[in-house]
Amino acid sequence: MSELRLGEQWVDWAEVLVDVQIGYACNVQCDYCSITDEMRRENMATGTIMAKLAEARARGATRVAFGGGEPTIRRSLLPLVRWSRDRGYRSIKVPSNALMYSYRRFAEEAVEAGINEFHVSFMAHTPELYEKIMGRSDAFGLVTQGVRNLAALGHKPVGDLIIKSDTWMHLADIVEHWAGLGIDTFNLWLVSLSDRNKDNLASLLPVSVMREGIVAAFERGKKLGVSVVSRHIPPCMLPGYEEHVADLREDKVLVVTPRATFALWESRISPNTYAEKCATCRYFQGACLGLRRDYLERYGDEEVRPQLPSEITTREAPSAA
Amino acid sequence: MTSPASQSDSASVKLHRALYMREAITDAAATFADFASFAVRPEGDHFVVDVSGIDREVEGDVVAEFCNFALANTAVRRKTRHA
Amino acid sequence: MTHSQIETLDAGTSTLTLSLDTGLYPRDVLYAAAYVFLDRAYVLLDRDGSRFLVHLRGKQALDEPTLRAMAGEFENELLAQALRQRLVRANQRILEDITGLAITGAAGGSMQEETAMIDLQDSADDGFLDDPQGIATPWEAKKGALEE
Numbered sequence: 219m220s221e222l223r224l225g226e227q228w229v230d231w232a233e234v235l236v237d238v239q240i241g242y243a244c245n246v247q248c249d250y251c252s253i254t255d256e257m258r259r260e261n262m263a264t265g266t267i268m269a270k271l272a273e274a275r276a277r278g279a280t281r282v283a284f285g286g287g288e289p290t291i292r293r294s295l296l297p298l299v300r301w302s303r304d305r306g307y308r309s310i311k312v313p314s315n316a317l318m319y320s321y322r323r324f325a326e327e328a329v330e331a332g333i334n335e336f337h338v339s340f341m342a343h344t345p346e347l348y349e350k351i352m353g354r355s356d357a358f359g360l361v362t363q364g365v366r367n368l369a370a371l372g373h374k375p376v377g378d379l380i381i382k383s384d385t386w387m388h389l390a391d392i393v394e395h396w397a398g399l400g401i402d403t404f405n406l407w408l409v410s411l412s413d414r415n416k417d418n419l420a421s422l423l424p425v426s427v428m429r430e431g432i433v434a435a436f437e438r439g440k441k442l443g444v445s446v447v448s449r450h451i452p453p454c455m456l457p458g459y460e461e462h463v464a465d466l467r468e469d470k471v472l473v474v475t476p477r478a479t480f481a482l483w484e485s486r487i488s489p490n491t492y493a494e495k496c497a498t499c500r501y502f503q504g505a506c507l508g509l510r511r512d513y514l515e516r517y518g519d520e521e522v523r524p525q526l527p528s529e530i531t532t533r534e535a536p537s538a539a
Numbered sequence: 540m541t542s543p544a545s546q547s548d549s550a551s552v553k554l555h556r557a558l559y560m561r562e563a564i565t566d567a568a569a570t571f572a573d574f575a576s577f578a579v580r581p582e583g584d585h586f587v588v589d590v591s592g593i594d595r596e597v598e599g600d601v602v603a604e605f606c607n608f609a610l611a612n613t614a615v616r617r618k619t620r621h622a
Numbered sequence: 623m624t625h626s627q628i629e630t631l632d633a634g635t636s637t638l639t640l641s642l643d644t645g646l647y648p649r650d651v652l653y654a655a656a657y658v659f660l661d662r663a664y665v666l667l668d669r670d671g672s673r674f675l676v677h678l679r680g681k682q683a684l685d686e687p688t689l690r691a692m693a694g695e696f697e698n699e700l701l702a703q704a705l706r707q708r709l710v711r712a713n714q715r716i717l718e719d720i721t722g723l724a725i726t727g728a729a730g731g732s733m734q735e736e737t738a739m740i741d742l743q744d745s746a747d748d749g750f751l752d753d754p755q756g757i758a759t760p761w762e763a764k765k766g767a768l769e770e
Contacts, residue, residue: 228709247761258762291758317757324752360757497615498570498608500661526570526604540637540666540677558649558667558674584669603664603679610665614653 225481231278239475242287252413283311290318296331303332311335319364336375343395382409386428389435408450411512454523493519548593553585563612636680641673655699
């Protein structure tokens, strides 16, 4: 049995998700996208992708993801998927904006090739907001058709939602809309102030401001019987909803980019930075990975609330954040 | 070992100097400052922590939790130092 | 064979004291093992000559079998943490291998054949053959067309 050291943990290769960023080219430019024009020109050669996946497979890997950019616009994606499937990869994931799945034939080929973990980045729940974010007037219709095509083929994508200044108040409705089309798992990701989006400060509001919308999404999910989890916000900023805070380490993701290879939570756009006051928290260097660096730089640690390792309580209720 | 929380509002605990960092102990004292007062002094191989004014309204064993904190802080400081 | 020794065990106070030879485990292993128990026990470390003393008191009432089990768990945790530290040192090179794959070495003869069978026109500017709505057109190409 072969193990890989991912961050501070040892993981059996069979559990590792080898997440290959095959290139950063995309068919749209969402208003919060952090990929620069220069990055968009970066593509990993097919031979390189295959060599890395062959090496990982030889060590026992069975899970692969093809990320980007927008992977579905790459001609060699489906051949790579077939090749991976034939090599023994059992779980093949592709995150996408789902525009290409609006072609029924492409959706069928994608399923036939071996993609069995579909993830869709859902921007919004209305055509207007979709157009505002994605810059394409027909985007909402195309994504809707794409989801319907996948559903008809027996696949329910996981929904990835972005929390930002013009979506946080709609998160519950976004969840409800796509749940109506069969989506039953949603991940909430905090918009990143990095690279192309680094100066778009207005896109990232404090969690304390957006909490109402985030919590509403959790509650709406419970009401609808769908899973809604947050992936970038530390548990102390979502008191009472700690069970909705996912640990990035759980998926055991090894990210392979044209430039570097690293554990997902070691990425500079992942939560992996502690404030000084975090050292007293029961979750410090344990269940909590910390904050995102860009968030800490923008807003400091005012919202951080260390949780004591005991259940010490006082008669006075703790002050609200 | 600290005894289970008693009705006394003071206690003393000895923490071995080879196993607990002084800074870790004082950090823990700062964390628990709302629940008791702490005075740290060296005595032979140990730091002696005299705890007084323990808040009895609090649920839980303040002194024992403080010791856990001092241990956790020491472990973290050592890890950070070696990183 | 256990490396730690139960010095005292008292179900009445839910306490347990273990001792272990200071030469057996580095302190960091001791800390790492103790840290795991902080949620369910009060832990105090001490030293008596060449022995570490680990005092544990359960946060809940614990009977004798449970205390004995906790002693066993602590011993297991010491071993696990010690093994982890050894593996880190011994396997550093494997990590370097994974993060610095030599492409030409990894490709090999059959890999080159397989690669040749897949479309080597890797540029994403290919687009998708059957794409009447131009959905697969890269954004830059669309932007350029709009600007012309």
